[in-house]
Amino acid sequence: MTELLDDVIAQTTDAIRAHELDRAHVFHSWSAQQLIDPMVVTRAEGAYLWDGQENKFLDFTSQLVFTNLGHQHPRIVRAIQDQAAKLCTIAPAFANDARSEAARLIASHTPGDLDHVFFTNGGADANEHAVRMARLHTGRHKVLSTYRSYHGGTQLAVNMTGDPRRWPSDHGSTGTVHFFGPFLYRSPFHATTEEDECQRALEHLEQVIAFEGPQTIAALILESIPGTAGIMIPPPGYLKGVRELCDRHGIVLIADEVMAGFGRTGTWFAIEHGDVVPDLLTFAKGVNSGYVPLGGVAISDAIYSTFAERAYPGGLTYSGHPLACAAAVATIRVMEEDGVVEHSARLGEEVYGPALRDLADKHEWIGDVRGIGSFWAIELVSDRQTREPLAPYGGSSPQMNAILAAAKGRGLLPFANFNRIHVVPPINIAESDARIGLSMLDDALADASFAQV
Incomplete structure (x- = not known):
């Protein structure tokens, strides 16, 4: 009993110190620093x-x-420990078994021909790199994204974002254009049925593409199911309609699966509910349950071929970090084996x-x-x-x-x-x-x- 009491007192003391140091030295994201009490x-x-x-x-x-x-989760923790004992880190130019197996496992679950994986440190930089790939692949610059969306906090990603976090950083200089996605409960199209909402949302998107100039648009990025913005399930047929518009105009379709991917929606990736294969698919978060920072872009054959004999001008010091990839391998295997x-x-x-x-x-x-x-x-x-x-x-x-x-x-x-x-x-x-x-x-x-x- 005395040992338990001593342990509680020690934990409380440590917690008080952690809070004091946090308030003295830590700068928190999305916060007015003096108005928070974490x-x-x-x-x-x-x-x-x-x-x-x-x-x-x-x-x-x-x-x-x-x-x-x-x-x-004990299997993920153990995988990180085992990897740390073997190879903590290595530059991304070198191959290593953790990264190779993580890429194989991810590609085994992505839809269609998304068989190549570029690793990043998180979701925002995954979206940044996906757009860079699309721009280089098409030779175009503009990017379409929805209102009521979130794509990350870095410069391009936050400008693609459609919620108020974008406003302080949006100077209209990043080539981003927003449109309304379907949301029947608060329909911007005055629809009363899912069928009408789908049709009118696609007609609206078609008009935006026409007025912006299809030949200027590199990519359309959307969350397969928007997450932080409200978990709005696209009506049946909407994602297929978006895919058709992109195909018609040579626009790269990017599925942002950072939040909705890796089992969150009851499928490996949320885009599967729409029976659609995007050209690029971004992921992070659930790929390794966030135990070590990791994100990435799954790349189609067509876009991969653009960089087969042409250097891709982008990279990160910690791309495919062994500890993060070992956590991803363990996570995916647990998901497979435990249903x-x-x-x-x-x-x-x-x-x-x-x-x-x-x-x-x-x-x-x-x-x-x-x-x-x-x-x-x-x-x-x-x-x-x-x-x-x-x-x-x-x-x-x-x-x-x-x-x-x-x-x-x-x-x-x-x-x-x-x-x-x-x-x-x-x-x-x-x-x-x-x-x-x-x-x-x-x-x-x-x-x-x-x-x-």
Whole structure:
């Protein structure tokens, strides 16, 4: 008992010091530095993590939707340890077994002929390099991307992004052009059915291409299923329609699978739901559950051939880093051997979908429920008839803050963005833990609603 108490005291002391040093020296992303109070995480396991006061939280965020196999998975940890003992690092010009096997495994699951892999350090630089490849392949410059999207925080990637994080960096100088993707609940096309939304969204895109000049457009990049922007599932036929427009005009189609890839939607890649093969596919996050930074671009034969005898003018010091690739190899093998992708699909069909729709029947604040696999969002509104968001676009509100505080108070770590809560726990989470988290969310909505009365 004394040893346990001493351990708790030591962890609390370490957590206090970690927080003090953080506030003194760490500059946080997307934050006003003096207005944040980050929670210290001292340990994590599976779908749970603990703060400095030993409070236990069910992680319904997968952090930034990347711990697809949860925290501290023993096989991934062991793979990193084994690789570190053998070869910690090597320059990207040299071949090594970890990178070669990671590339083979990734190519074995990508659709079509996306059989060549360029490794990056994360999703933003994967998107940057995909666009660079497309521009060099086509000899064109413009890039089309949707509003309500996120492609990364680097210069080109943040300009391709369609949410408010773009605004401070957008000077209209990066060759990016935005268009409206389909989103029936808040249709910009005044559609009332998925069929109309699909048709009108494609007609809109066709007009944008025509008015921008097809011969000036190198690439069209879209999240196969937009993630942070709201988990809007494309209506049937939309992705095929986009593919046809790109083919007609010689535009490279880039599928951003950074968040939706590697089992998150119940398939290896979300683009599979649309039965479409892109020219380039970008990935990161779930490829190795975020244990070591890794991203990449899967490349079609046609674009690969452009650089077969012409040097590709790009690279990174840590491209295909052995520790990151060893983690990817372990992650993919666990997913294959444990049926994780199938488990993710089943959770969506049998647990998340039915439970979240039941919550919508109980809570007036829920205006819309949408998702697939382990990738869900509930859209919160102050009025179901007018669909007035419970928080403004690009901001928050007292009601949203109350919901999040109630969830955290019950031991649930929720993922929130503007007026939405995303249900995105690890895709290998036990069904019992998934149901516990959904029950916590139910209680949090009730608590916050009662407090507002």
